[in-house]
Amino acid sequence: MIYKNRDSKFVIYQVLYIFVITVLALKGADLDLRRVALEEETVDKKVRDSLVTLIDSLYALGLKFDIKIDENLPVENIELKKKLASLNQRLQEVQTKLQELPPPKEEEKPIVEEQTLMPMPISSKQTFIQYTWNLASNTGSVPVEIFDPRDRSKPIVVIPAGQEKKFDLTDQTEVIVKFGSQEDRIKVIPNKPPEIKIEKVTTKMNARDIYVQELQRITVFKVTVIDNRPDQLKITWNGPISVSGPVKDSNGNLIYNVSLKIASTSSAFDDWLDKNGNLRESDGRYKVNFFFIAVDERTKDRVQVGDSFFFTDFSK
Secondary structure, three states: OHHHHHHHHHHHHHHHHHHHHHHHHHHOOOOOHHHHHHOOOOOOHHHHHHHHHHHHHHHHOOOOOOOOOOOOOOOOOHHHHHHHHHHHHHHHHHHHHHHHOOOOOOOOOOOOOOOOOOOOOOOOOOOEEOOEEEEEEOOOOOOEEEEEOOEOOOOOEEEOOOOEEEEEEOOOOEEEEEEOOEEEEEEEEOOOOOEEEEEEOOOHHHOOOOEHHHHOOOOOEEEEEEOOOHHHEEEEEEOOEEEEEEEEOOOOOEEEEEEEOOOOOHHHHHHHHHHHHHHEOOOOOEEEEEEEEEEEOOOOOEEEEEEEEEEOEOOO
16 A cells, blocks of 8 residues: 555656746746746645655755746647647646545554463462372463473472372472463471470379379370471480370371389389399389480381380389
8 A cells, every 4th residue: 555655656756747837938038946846736835845855855966957948839729738748747646646545544553462360279278298299289270380490390299279199399499480471489398306295194103102003003204296397207215215106196197105013012122123223213112214216207207206104113
């Protein structure tokens, strides 16, 4: 469309130029081309203005349009009048065609659709832990891929929409969660070493006389093992104790009940005294120690905590 407009303007300028020369020939010599172009009835105002600019440019370049015509020529040149009429006709046709042409269309810019951001399909309260299994629930409508930032060639796990999956992590400090064309990062916290708490649950050892037979019949200590992943702990103990458990409390901690175990009879206790007489304290009580050991089989963290039994005799 742009090329057609340019061609049409070129034709108009050619026609106008011939038109001006012809007028000069009919009117006589020594005419000012600027004056011809400024006449209101000569051409359309827009075309006239363009012609004036063209003529001004030519005058600025030093070009002159002095045309000399033999004064002996007839006042009217019939042949030139015919040509002028023909040129006028052609000019009108070109102008009519220009009016019929539709205006040039603006180049359409591609419509860029705004991307709709999806909410994070894994809860912001989600916690991932190093060196253990982790569970992630995908609440979104697209699959979720979890990557190690150090190796994005293969996801650690792919969780279908609306499902949850268990997966293992090692020493990652964060993971990349990819869903659709979006992604986010979740921190991975260290796997803390297990914690062991030993609590005395009887007052029997606060008396002046403490009997082994009684301490062997009741729970003397409660041992609580606290860990994010207690299922990967190996729990052992040593010392003259009897242990029952574990059971899990409401927080998932492991609970053990501990009793004393030295001798089932008075004579067996006497035998024990013969071998461990050095365990008698200055206040006349005997003291024996016990220990609980928790080892995380993934992190290799090891924790050991102990406490002591006190007694004076086997029974009343």
